[in-house]
Amino acid sequence: MPPGSGVSFRLSFAGLLATAAVLVLSSTALAADPSPHPVGDSDLTPVSKKFEETAPRPTAKTVRHWVGQTTNPVNGVTYSYSIVGADPESGRSSAVGVDVVPVNLAIAGRSFSGSDSVAAVLASPLFREGDYSITAAATSAAGARGQGGSLSPGNDDVQLLDAIMRSEFDKVGTGYHLVLQRPQVRAPVTLDVPAADGTTLASPVGIVYGDVDVSWFQPQIEGLMAQLRYLKPDRLVIFLTKDVVLFSDHIPTHCCVLGAHGSTDTTATPNDEADRDGRQRVQTFVWSSWLTAGFFNPKKQWARQDIHGLSHEISEWANDPFGTNTVQPWFSPVAPQYGCNNLLETGDPVLGIGFAQGTNTFAQNAFSDGAYHPEDEAFLPWFMRTSPNTVSQGGRYTFMGDLNPFAFFHKPPAAC
Numbered sequence: 143m144p145p146g147s148g149v150s151f152r153l154s155f156a157g158l159l160a161t162a163a164v165l166v167l168s169s170t171a172l173a174a175d176p177s178p179h180p181v182g183d184s185d186l187t188p189v190s191k192k193f194e195e196t197a198p199r200p201t202a203k204t205v206r207h208w209v210g211q212t213t214n215p216v217n218g219v220t221y222s223y224s225i226v227g228a229d230p231e232s233g234r235s236s237a238v239g240v241d242v243v244p245v246n247l248a249i250a251g252r253s254f255s256g257s258d259s260v261a262a263v264l265a266s267p268l269f270r271e272g273d274y275s276i277t278a279a280a281t282s283a284a285g286a287r288g289q290g291g292s293l294s295p296g297n298d299d300v301q302l303l304d305a306i307m308r309s310e311f312d313k314v315g316t317g318y319h320l321v322l323q324r325p326q327v328r329a330p331v332t333l334d335v336p337a338a339d340g341t342t343l344a345s346p347v348g349i350v351y352g353d354v355d356v357s358w359f360q361p362q363i364e365g366l367m368a369q370l371r372y373l374k375p376d377r378l379v380i381f382l383t384k385d386v387v388l389f390s391d392h393i394p395t396h397c398c399v400l401g402a403h404g405s406t407d408t409t410a411t412p413n414d415e416a417d418r419d420g421r422q423r424v425q426t427f428v429w430s431s432w433l434t435a436g437f438f439n440p441k442k443q444w445a446r447q448d449i450h451g452l453s454h455e456i457s458e459w460a461n462d463p464f465g466t467n468t469v470q471p472w473f474s475p476v477a478p479q480y481g482c483n484n485l486l487e488t489g490d491p492v493l494g495i496g497f498a499q500g501t502n503t504f505a506q507n508a509f510s511d512g513a514y515h516p517e518d519e520a521f522l523p524w525f526m527r528t529s530p531n532t533v534s535q536g537g538r539y540t541f542m543g544d545l546n547p548f549a550f551f552h553k554p555p556a557a558c
Contacts, residue, residue, distance in 0.1 A: 178342035195465030202422040223467040227320040230311035235319035239377035244330040249340040249352040259432030262504035273298035279498040283547040285442040349436040356388040368411040381429040400451035401430030436509035445496025453516035454489035469525040473558035482558040527554040
């Protein structure tokens with residue numbers, strides 16, 4: 143772990159032998175918190191976050207990616223960017239290996255088990271193929287469940303990320319694909335959150351979430367990149383929690399970070415003899431939670447449930463794997479908390495806007511509707527102010543296209 147973190151790392155001998163073993167970080171005793179802090183809609187300002195970022199050298203061992211560039215016609219600047227997979231113009235398919243690491247947290251005397259959400263995530267559109275030609279429902283202008291309709295015509299028998307990328311580069315019906323391989327589920331990690339760094343929150347209808355200080359949680363996740371000896375830089379690692387969000391500024395009500403992605407230089411900690419070749423190693427990763435329906439008000443934030451945060455982070459990882467892609471600054475009235483932002487983060491501008499996909503039989507309650515709820519994603523031409531948009535399917539600027547209820551996303555953004 144990073145120096146000064148005050149957290150010990152312990153790996154049992156059994157953990158070296160059995161994949162079902164548990165990694166335990168820290169052993170801080172927790173005081174029970176039988177009454178989670180109540181929160182209302184006005185208390186929650188969801189965001190996503192970038193963790194550590196590392197620009198790989200040309201010879202680095204890391205996830206397969208291509209490098210492109212686009213000239214923004216508004217400011218005349220040519221922007222370069224790295225994107226996961228094969229160049230869409232090649233028409234080739236690529237597949238990325240995935241390690242899922244469940245993270246189980248003890249927070250204020252309660253357990254929040256990422257292990258409990260593994261089956262639901264593996265059965266979700268993140269890894270199962272589906273038809274994206276139409277959707278049964280989409281976010282309304284008020285944030286509630288609205289009418290569905292035509293989504294991405296012809297985009298069927300593919301995973302969610304593949305559908306997004308094929309639409310983003312107008313490659314529906316071609317040989318271009320970006321596929322996430324069936325994940326290898328690893329031994330869970332257990333984190334005991336110190337009392338000063340975590341609490342619990344309860345929605346008006348009684349859905350309880352863990353609320354953890356981002357300044358404590360981030361180094362725990364980043365430190366795992368060096369500690370988990372099986373990780374390989376050409377694979378994506380997903381750290382999976384359940385009903386855990388993060389707060390900023392050391393203030394629990396400054397909530398909620400719903401997920402993050404990043405990249406870490408692991409050159410100094412080679413995992414096997416093949417890695418001791420002097421080449422830089424850059425490990426990319428995602429963290430987010432499975433979100434139980436009802437914590438976010440379904441009348442105002444209908445799509446913020448189940449895989450919403452995960453879909454956001456995985457799309458951002460694909461479009462900016464190293465956290466180094468910058469663009470002309472943009473501002474989104476849907477997500478003003480990001481301010482005037484210069485990052486190519488596909489989920490941030492459309493935060494909370496989503497659609498229904500597939501059949502979800504997991505963790506259903508009175509606020510569920512039997513579907514998964516991926517987030518919409520802004521496309522590269524939106525950030526690059528490309529007009530007319532001849533890059534993406536149908537000239538759309540987000541994956542949902544006309545189903546996105548805000549006219550702001552049907553054209554490039556103004557400067558900010």
